[in-house]
Amino acid sequence: xxxxxxxxxxxxxxxxxxxxxxxxxxxxxxxxxxxxxxxxxxxxxxxxxxxxxxxxxxxxxxxxxxxxxxxxxxxxxxxxxxxxxxxxxxxxxxxxxxxxxxxxxxxxxxxxxxxxxxxxxxxxxxxxxxxxxxxxxxxxxxxxxxxxxxxxxxxxxxxxxxxxxxxxxxxxxxxxxxxxxxxxxxxxxxxxxxxxxxxxxxxxxxxxxxxxxxxxxxxxxxxxxxxxxxxxxxxxxxxxxxxxxxxxxxxxxxxxxxxxxxxxxxxxxxxxxxxxxxxxxxxxxxxxxxxxxxxxxxxxxxxxxxxxxxxxxxxxxxxxxxxxxxxxxxxxxxxxxxxxxxxxxxxxxxxxxxxxxxxxxxxxxxxxxxxxxxxxxxxxxxxxxxxxxxxxxxxxxxxxxxxxxxxxx
Ligand SMILES: *Cc1c(COP(=O)(O)O)cnc(C)c1O
Numbered sequence: 001x002x003x004x005x006x007x008x009x010x011x012x013x014x015x016x017x018x019x020x021x022x023x024x025x026x027x028x029x030x031x032x033x034x035x036x037x038x039x040x041x042x043x044x045x046x047x048x049x050x051x052x053x054x055x056x057x058x059x060x061x062x063x064x065x066x067x068x069x070x071x072x073x074x075x076x077x078x079x080x081x082x083x084x085x086x087x088x089x090x091x092x093x094x095x096x097x098x099x100x101x102x103x104x105x106x107x108x109x110x111x112x113x114x115x116x117x118x119x120x121x122x123x124x125x126x127x128x129x130x131x132x133x134x135x136x137x138x139x140x141x142x143x144x145x146x147x148x149x150x151x152x153x154x155x156x157x158x159x160x161x162x163x164x165x166x167x168x169x170x171x172x173x174x175x176x177x178x179x180x181x182x183x184x185x186x187x188x189x190x191x192x193x194x195x196x197x198x199x200x201x202x203x204x205x206x207x208x209x210x211x212x213x214x215x216x217x218x219x220x221x222x223x224x225x226x227x228x229x230x231x232x233x234x235x236x237x238x239x240x241x242x243x244x245x246x247x248x249x250x251x252x253x254x255x256x257x258x259x260x261x262x263x264x265x266x267x268x269x270x271x272x273x274x275x276x277x278x279x280x281x282x283x284x285x286x287x288x289x290x291x292x293x294x295x296x297x298x299x300x301x302x303x304x305x306x307x308x309x310x311x312x313x314x315x316x317x318x319x320x321x322x323x324x325x326x327x328x329x330x331x332x333x334x335x336x337x338x339x340x341x342x343x344x345x346x347x348x349x350x351x352x353x354x355x356x357x358x359x360x361x362x363x364x365x366x367x368x369x370x371x372x373x374x375x376x377x378x379x380x381x382x383x384x385x386x387x388x389x390x391x392x393x394x395x396x397x398x399x400x401x402x403x404x405x406x407x408x409x
Contacts, residue, residue, distance in 0.1 A: 030161065037155055052371040053391055055382040058202065058231075058339050060260040062309055062385075068302055075294050086290040093293050094118040096300045097268050101240055104232075111244040117270050119279040120296075122287050124230060124254040124267030129156045131194060131250065133282045134275070135224055136162040141193030144185060146176040148203055148376020150228065153196040163190050174204035174333065178215045185223075195219060198228040200235050203373065203380035205335035207235055217242070224275075227251045231337035233258030233310055240270055247272050257338060259299045259306055264292040313338060313383055320389050329400045343378040344400070361399060368395040 024032075064072075087093075094115040101113045121127035135141060142163035145153050154164045165188050167180045176197075185192045197216065200207040208216075208227075216225050227239045229251050242249040250271035255261040266288065269279060299306055317335055324332050324342065331343045344357060354377065362374040370392050373380040381392060 028161070031159065034155075034158055037152070050369055052366065052369055053384055053388045054371055055339075055384050055388060055392065056371045056373040056380075057262070058257055058337075058380075058382045059262045060257060060309075060338075061383070061388060062260055064260055064299075065305065068298060068305075072291075072295055072298055075298070076291060080290045080294060084290075085286045086288060086293060088286050090120045090288060090293060091115065093120055093288075093297055094268075096297055100300050100303065101270055104236075105238050105240045108241060108244065113240065113244070113270060116273040117243060117276060119269045119271065119276040119283070120288055121267045121269070121283065122292075123256065123265040124228065124252045124269075125152055125156070126283065126287060127252050127267050127269045127279065128152055128196075128226075128228075129160070130279045130282045131224070131226060131269075132157055132160050132162055134278045135193040136160070139190070142188055142190040143194040143196060144181065144188075144192045145196050146181065148174075148201075148378075149196070150198050150202050150230075151375070163188075165192060169204070173209075174201060174206045175209050176212055176215075178211065181215070192223055194224050194226060196226050196228065198230065199237070199239065200231050200336040202230070202337070203339070203376045203378065204333060204341045205337045205339060206333065207237060207336045208239070213239070217246070219248070221246075221248050223248060225249050230254045230257055233307055234314065234338045235336040237336075243270050243272060247274065250275060255296050255299060258310060259296075259303075261292075261295055261299055264295045266292050266296040316386060316389055317383055320383065320393060323393050324396065327397065327400055330396070339380050339382045341378050341380050342396075364399040364402070365395055368399060370395045 063069075097118050097120070098113045098115050101118075102108050105113070119127065119130075121130065132143070136143060136157070137160050142165050143153060143157050144165045144167065146169050147166050148169070154166075157164050165184050167184050168177050169175060170177060195216065197208060197212070216227075219225055225242075225246075225248055227242075227250070229238060229240075230253060232238055232253055234257075238251065239249070240251050243251055250269055252267060252269045254268075255264065255266040269276065271279070317338070317340070321332065321335065321340065324330055324340065329345050331345050333341050335341065343354075344361065358374050358377070358379060362372060362379060365372055365379075368391075370381075370388075372382075372392075383389060384392070
């Protein structure tokens with residue numbers, strides 16, 4: 001059932017785009033050149049009639065426990081009036097988020113995070129867009145990203161006509177080329193108002209280094225630093241203390257990953273109150289449905305249970321990492337998140353055909369029944385259930401064996 005929903009989604013998202021021909025002169029020409037965001041490319045593989053292991057979007061492999069779904073259903077029946085707009089101020093949810101942020105950060109008791117520091121969005125994607133609107137839209141500035149990274153920053157910026165300045169990362173550890181970043185900021189045609197960093201980064205799974213953090217702290221107050229901590233719960237290191245000390249620092253997080261609520265689309269920003277006040281101005285009214293607010297509040301109240309599965313996931317990450325390191329044809333980077341990033345080794349693939357080779361690997365894995373994400377010049381593989389992780393290993397072993405044999409002959 002899940003697979004069906006997914007393919008319907010990607011059809012619905014791609015079809016209208018192909019219709020935007022030159023005759024649609026009312027459209028912005030820059031949008032015609034853009035592709036819609038889909039998270040699943042290509043036609044179904046050999047295993048089309050079998051369910052694929054959905055390891056391409058970094059969701060939790062675990063649904064909410066049935067008892068929590070029952071509680072939520074009870075709330076829907078007894079407490080949520082379907083005919084009424086949701087709480088547009090998100091007061092109770094913001095207070096619960098602030099408490100969670102304080103509890104999971106190094107001592108913030110001198111300057112605690114309060115509900116005034118929190119803004120909630122329809123997924124953190126909405127907050128990313130609100131941040132772009134608040135800082136860059138209308139020719140006010142550009143954004144800086146370090147590739148490979150989360151694609152939504154660039155996609156959302158382009159839909160808003162905001163220029164994107166891209167710099168590279170060092171291949172050995174995927175830390176940002178800071179010299180290149182400083183140089184790019186210095187020559188950017190439109191001033192860089194927003195710097196997006198993921199901590200730990202997607203798709204490469206590396207946390208920010210001390211040098212990167214120092215570089216970010218040294219940016220001028222006219223540049224907003226956005227640290228996307230979508231994977232905080234898997235890494236346990238946060239930069240949230242900076243929010244209370246700097247006017248130009250914001251942390252975004254989501255309920256879509258560790259909290260198992262991707263279906264409910266809840267994200268939040270932790271920012272100085274001067275900034276959350278502006279985020280409140282630019283967001284849509286009633287942006288978060290009552291049911292999603294209830295789900296997020298329940299998830300926070302039950303966080304011991306929901307986050308209790310993370311140590312097992314980290315153990316599984318260590319085990320799968322150790323197994324994949326034994327594969328001779330695979331390059332693997334350490335992960336501080338709930339996914340692994342891999343590339344076939346250089347010896348195996350001529351550099352110029354790297355993307356084609358990756359696409360072929362992606363398709364063969366999919367044909368075996370493991371759906372991963374081909375992005376940023378590598379494959380990003382979400383950690384799933386123990387059974388899914390076993391299949392990931394078996395399928396990679398098989399596919400890489402064939403693959404390098406084909407290339408070698
Ligand atoms: C998954 C993810 C998010 C979450 O987005 P939502 O809109 O909250 O589902 C945000 N940032 C990064 C880097 C992610 O990987």
